[in-house]
Amino acid sequence: MALAEVKPEQVVFSEKLMKRIEELKSHFPEGKKKSALITVLHEVQDEHADWLSVPVMDRVAEVLGIKPIEVYEVVTFYSMYNQQPVGKYVFEFCRTSCCATRGVEDLMEYTCQKLGVGMNEVTADGMFQVKGVECLGACGYAPMLQLGDFYHEFLTKEKMDALIEDCRAGKVEKLSKV
């Protein structure tokens, strides 16, 4: 997928988001508002099609009163921030030891084949993407994947089929409520 062009003037933070950012800033002492950055970036990413473009990051810097580079270096360090557009539903399979011993690799292959994509590719309709990530802390409930804010555990091929159908039907919730 070609990198989407985002112009600075297109970046709009909703009133709800701005209110939430102010609330998060209030959790930290005066002069230490930068501490809110990591949480704020999650909220901003959720509101901007799950990825952070440079103009969006610049706006975050402005809102928190820090330099843009301070936002860039954080975004590039942490693996949950996307620096390019992603599929609407991203299946992030945990592929570390415990999930791997319980068959996650077969499941990833199956899902890729079913959707007709390779790992990390977005389907042509922009709906799905399959990723392998490192341990998500659900080792006893393996194999599992993360979709948005939620975990889907004890997966089987049948459950994958059902999950994909539910996504297509718009029945899957991605975000947990504030």
Next chain:
Amino acid sequence: MGRKILTEHINVPGIQGYDAYRQHGGYRSVEKALKMAPNDIVEEVKKSGLRGRGGAGFPTGMKWSFIDKKSGRPRHLVCNADESEPGTFKDRYMMEKIPHLLVEGMITSSIALEANLSYIYIRGEYMWVYRILERAINEAYAKGWLGKNIQGSGYDLDLYVTCGAGAYICGEETALIESLEGKRGNPRIKPPFPAVVGLYGNPTVVNNVETIMDIPWIVMNGGEEFAKIGIGKSTGTKLISASGHIRKPGVYEIDLSISVEEFVMSDEYLGGMYSDRPLKACVPGGSSVPILPAELLFKTAKGEQRMMTYESMSDGGFATGSMIGSGGFIVYDDTTCVVRNTWNFARFYHHESCGQCSPCREGTGWMEKILYRLENGYGTQEDIDLLWDIQRKIEGNTICPLGDAAAWPVAAAIRHFRHEFEYHVRYPEKIKDRKHFEYEPWEKVKHLMGSKEAVAV
């Protein structure tokens, strides 16, 4: 049945909410702590012998007594809920099911440390748990357990939850502090320790979720009562996250006094092996600790019964022992390929290295590459020695323990399963056409390797 300190009320309907939690004795430890002298609480925790449940096992009371109360600078308590050690999922289970226990523990512990601003730092992937904690904290504010002048005592405390964004390294306490300050999670050089210079340069204590959750019980029942459970210096109960090829994966609260054999085989706990295959190996304390082959799991090298305690688990040092670590108990059956599993861990550490120290940044990458080569049937005999050499050069040469954590699993795998690495080198054609983790049980192929099995290093 063992004692249930943390999980006693976990299945009470509605315990996620304030009312049910309060009805079952919730927040009583705060009432009691507010009437105690803060240093007396620290003394109780010292007496309890409670050891940090995050992995290192450092005595909590001692850690608390190091906090600088003399300088007059503001103090902070930070709860480490960045649980990301592969094999560990106990904190998430607890926070999801009974969030108020963590909030209560944070308040009681903050009273002991005389901290007025505390944080819970949770990993970004647990976003729905973040919301659960946020709700619990809001309820606690509404009921007067947080904020100004708590329950009319004159003590003020603000508590907030904040999150990470996918970095294992932020479970290291100084990296966590950096991340909490809104920066990259690069660990700091110690000393100075966080107890003197921590969050915002102020004295700070960082404790694991489970450690904090033990505090209310200790305050209510006394440290001595806690110390009565367990054996020797392993006091109290411990949450164990069990996963892998077992019948009943999940989170278990155990007394630190049962045997490993009972834990794995009895129906009360793990219920034995899933699909009844023989047990091959076990990683008893999260991915960082040395893997133990079956013959060293139930019995130590001396032939004594191995117990689920800090001391017994590490009996024999790294040569024939392991560590209880964070309690991430992963069990493997005989179809598991140790080389593939070690490669899997090496990939994890390479991905999670922050890149600050070159032995770790470069070394984890090389270990991953060499293990990948071996795993896929392209390795040589020299690769095994090279791997050993690399892990030796990482261990102890980095700012934080991630380097050690990356080196140990590789060292232990070679130490105990060198024959499997050699098998990969000698029979690459057998390796190349198998699928993923599928592996011929060692019993079936060992005749190919001659009589000598394990080669001690």
